[in-house]
Amino acid sequence: xxxxxxxxxxxxxxxxxxxxxxxxxxxxxxxxxxxxxxxxxxxxxxxxxxxxxxxxxxxxxxxxxxxxxxxxxxxxxxxxxxxxxxxxxxxxxxxxxxxxxxxxxxxxxxxxxxxxxxxxxxxxxxxxxxxxxxxxxxxxxxxxxxxxxxxxxxxxxxxxxxxxxxxxxxxxxxxxxxxxxxxxxxxxxxxxxxxxxxxxxxxxxxxxxxxxxxxxxxxxxxxxxxxxxxxxxxxxxxxxxxxxxxxxxxxx
Amino acid sequence: xxxxxxxxxxxxxxxxxxxxxxxxxxxxxxxxxxxxxxxxxxxxxxxxxxxxxxxxxxxxxxxxxxxxxxxxxxxxxxxxxxxxxxxxxxxxxxxxxxxxxxxxxxxxxxxxxxxxxxxxxxxxxxxxxxxxxxxxxxxxxxxxxxxxxxxxxxxxxxxxxxxxxxxxxxxxxxxxxxxxxxxxxxxxxxxxxxxxxxxxxxxxxxxxxxxxxxxxxxxxxxxxxxxxxxxxxxxxxxxxxxxxxxxxxxxx
Amino acid sequence: xxxxxxxxxxxxxxxxxxxxxxxxxxxxxxxxxxxxxxxxxxxxxxxxxxxxxxxxxxxxxxxxxxxxxxxxxxxxxxxxxxxxxxxxxxxxxxxxxxxxxxxxxxxxxxxxxxxxxxxxxxxxxxxxxxxxxxxxxxxxxxxxxxxxxxxxxxxxxxxxxxxxxxxxxxxxxxxxxxxxxxxxxxxxxxxxxxxxxxxxxxxxxxxxxxxxxxxxxxxxxxxxxxxxxxxxxxxxxxxxxxxxxxxxxxxx
Numbered sequence: 001x002x003x004x005x006x007x008x009x010x011x012x013x014x015x016x017x018x019x020x021x022x023x024x025x026x027x028x029x030x031x032x033x034x035x036x037x038x039x040x041x042x043x044x045x046x047x048x049x050x051x052x053x054x055x056x057x058x059x060x061x062x063x064x065x066x067x068x069x070x071x072x073x074x075x076x077x078x079x080x081x082x083x084x085x086x087x088x089x090x091x092x093x094x095x096x097x098x099x100x101x102x103x104x105x106x107x108x109x110x111x112x113x114x115x116x117x118x119x120x121x122x123x124x125x126x127x128x129x130x131x132x133x134x135x136x137x138x139x140x141x142x143x144x145x146x147x148x149x150x151x152x153x154x155x156x157x158x159x160x161x162x163x164x165x166x167x168x169x170x171x172x173x174x175x176x177x178x179x180x181x182x183x184x185x186x187x188x189x190x191x192x193x194x195x196x197x198x199x200x201x202x203x204x205x206x207x208x209x210x211x212x213x214x215x216x217x218x219x220x221x222x223x224x225x226x227x228x229x230x231x232x233x234x235x236x237x238x239x240x241x242x243x244x245x246x247x248x249x250x251x252x
Numbered sequence: 253x254x255x256x257x258x259x260x261x262x263x264x265x266x267x268x269x270x271x272x273x274x275x276x277x278x279x280x281x282x283x284x285x286x287x288x289x290x291x292x293x294x295x296x297x298x299x300x301x302x303x304x305x306x307x308x309x310x311x312x313x314x315x316x317x318x319x320x321x322x323x324x325x326x327x328x329x330x331x332x333x334x335x336x337x338x339x340x341x342x343x344x345x346x347x348x349x350x351x352x353x354x355x356x357x358x359x360x361x362x363x364x365x366x367x368x369x370x371x372x373x374x375x376x377x378x379x380x381x382x383x384x385x386x387x388x389x390x391x392x393x394x395x396x397x398x399x400x401x402x403x404x405x406x407x408x409x410x411x412x413x414x415x416x417x418x419x420x421x422x423x424x425x426x427x428x429x430x431x432x433x434x435x436x437x438x439x440x441x442x443x444x445x446x447x448x449x450x451x452x453x454x455x456x457x458x459x460x461x462x463x464x465x466x467x468x469x470x471x472x473x474x475x476x477x478x479x480x481x482x483x484x485x486x487x488x489x490x491x492x493x494x495x496x497x498x499x500x501x502x503x504x
Numbered sequence: 505x506x507x508x509x510x511x512x513x514x515x516x517x518x519x520x521x522x523x524x525x526x527x528x529x530x531x532x533x534x535x536x537x538x539x540x541x542x543x544x545x546x547x548x549x550x551x552x553x554x555x556x557x558x559x560x561x562x563x564x565x566x567x568x569x570x571x572x573x574x575x576x577x578x579x580x581x582x583x584x585x586x587x588x589x590x591x592x593x594x595x596x597x598x599x600x601x602x603x604x605x606x607x608x609x610x611x612x613x614x615x616x617x618x619x620x621x622x623x624x625x626x627x628x629x630x631x632x633x634x635x636x637x638x639x640x641x642x643x644x645x646x647x648x649x650x651x652x653x654x655x656x657x658x659x660x661x662x663x664x665x666x667x668x669x670x671x672x673x674x675x676x677x678x679x680x681x682x683x684x685x686x687x688x689x690x691x692x693x694x695x696x697x698x699x700x701x702x703x704x705x706x707x708x709x710x711x712x713x714x715x716x717x718x719x720x721x722x723x724x725x726x727x728x729x730x731x732x733x734x735x736x737x738x739x740x741x742x743x744x745x746x747x748x749x750x751x752x753x754x755x756x
Contacts, residue, residue, distance in 0.1 A: 149476035187693035224653035401728035
């Protein structure tokens with residue numbers, strides 16, 4: 001059974017899975033497939049048409065939560081366990097893995113490919129053609145750009161490697177590759193590719209060292225990176241088991 | 253004939269032109285004049301009163317598109333072909349030319365003057381008293397400030413020249429003039445006036461060279477600036493003809 | 505008498521004070537106490553449940569104004585005269601003094617403590633556990649961070665002293681203390697504590713001088729700081745009297 005608020009506007013063509021809820025004043029257009037146990041907050045609009053490209057449905061996987069005032073276009077897809085903040089915008093043709101978390105006021109401009117268990121905090125801006133790996137974490141007010149000589153027709157999306165962390169208010173310039181397990185410091189402007197497990201910072205960003213030299217600030221003197229050796233909040237059990245098995249193998 | 257969604261709240265004093273549409277749950281106050289063939293998305297509020305100043309109508313020109321969740325105060329005006337993203341805020345007493353494009357989550361704080369065919373991407377913040385010329389392009393997360401000694405009553409708006417390009421996440425300090433056809437690099441903090449056709453970058457921004465020395469990144473080795481010699485997307489035919497005629501005269 | 509728009513959705517458990525107004529399409533949940541003479545704009549949602557922590561009501565003090573499209577969770581409180589812009593988000597367990605002004609698109613992430621007569625312009629991001637004193641002023645696009653080694657469980661909120669001013673597009677790093685009456689210049693990245701009455705700027709921020717050496721840009725040659733000796737707009741009479749009495753005592 002689905003719970004649709006009486007004030008919501010739902011197209012008869014929309015597919016809405018079992019045990020899902022649509023909040024007050026939300027609008028679901030026809031070209032939308034919503035999975036099971038999905039909760040959509042108030043004042044959302046899902047499935048806005050993009051008449052300029054090839055059209056496919058907006059697909060929201062099972063067990064997702066889309067918070068209020070969010071806007072999704074058709075032709076993008078999300079595997080299960082999507083969680084968004086408020087006022088999120090997602091344009092067309094972006095394909096995103098499991099457990100994606102999109103912070104309040106973040107925007108994904110379309111034509112992006114995003115892996116599993118990626119987490120954005122608030123106000124993350126993702127330009128067209130960005131490619132993001134698995135387990136990436138992006139802090140507030142980060143901008144991933146794509147046009148090396150604005151305005152032009154040469155869009156070079158950034159490429160962000162697995163487990164990379166991009167700190168608050170940083171900008172990644174068009175086409176830059178951030179290596180896996182790397183850390184971009186706050187307020188950096190990254191012009192060049194970042195090798196894996198490397199810390200960069202500054203405007204323009206320079207290499208500051210190895211991530212593995214950074215200690216936690218909790219008094220424990222333990223290494224802060226790779227972060228998934230100590231930080232597990234909101235990752236599912238099967239992932240924690242995988243991470244734990246890797247640690248065991250490494251004799252940690 | 254106009255198409256007003258049954259859930260929209262429209263003042264009987266509002267003027268709405270032929271073939272215009274008002275989306276679900278949108279609110280149009282009385283002091284609003286909407287032209288012909290204008291489309292207003294869902295969850296918008298247009299014509300909010302500003303009781304502190306002299307009051308005139310909000311005017312939206314013909315053939316405009318205002319996307320969902322946007323907020324416009326009274327006493328501002330837009331010539332034809334305005335296009336906005338979502339969650340746009342425009343305060344009072346700003347007067348804007350033809351073909352203005354305002355990206356998602358951008359905000360215009362009021363008392364601004366903006367020329368023709370100006371294009372903002374997402375999250376552009378325009379402080380009070382800013383003056384922007386024609387054909388200016390502003391990338392995401394740019395902030396145009398106005399108070400040299402915050403807080404004070406001396407608001408010095410930025411002045412941005414024709415065809416200037418301001419790249420992502422830059423800040424222009426109060427009263428700074430950016431010359432025509434100039435380029436502000438990403439993440440710059442611009443403290444001093446920028447001469448025309450000049451590239452500046454860094455914190456604080458320094459002159460990096462002439463725009464005419466920058467090449468396109470498409471393998472063609474053609475110059476990237478003046479950008480209007482190669483980039484024409486979404487400009488109207490009469491403008492393209494004007495640009496083309498100028499090129500012919502210059503023997504290009 | 506209260507004025508509740510017929511399209512608003514109000515829980516019968518919500519408490520709404522005399523002479524208050526709820527705008528079109530707004531939602532007020534049950535765990536909300538709204539004071540007297542409060543005006544809530546359109547498309548707001550107040551009192552969203554946070555099921556993970558201890559729950560208390562959202563309290564909005566008398567004579568407040570919450571502008572359209574704003575989102576407040578339960579368990580936060582605001583003394584009288586709160587004024588917000590549009591699209592504001594406030595999470596749970598933040599406690600804020602009198603006369604708080606929150607600009608458009610600003611976000612307070614929760615577990616914060618904010619003093620009296622604090623004023624944020626647009627797009628101010630306040631991470632969890634931030635502590636802000638009295639009469640603080642924060643310019644657009646400022647980010648107050650909290651995680652020194654993201655991601656971690658060690659959240660170190662920033663601490664901002666009384667009368668401090670943080671200029672546009674600056675970032676304050678986790679746990680940094682900004683002294684009272686200090687000034688952070690535009691686009692700064694503040695890594696270290698800022699002594700009182702000090703100007704800092706740059707990436708990383710360095711000490712640039714004393715605030716008392718900065719002059720107003722209005723031609724008067726008067727000192728710009730302490731700002732409350734010349735700037736009084738929108739502060740209440742009793743505060744202006746207090747400031748004026750201090751000036752008299754100092755023989756100014």
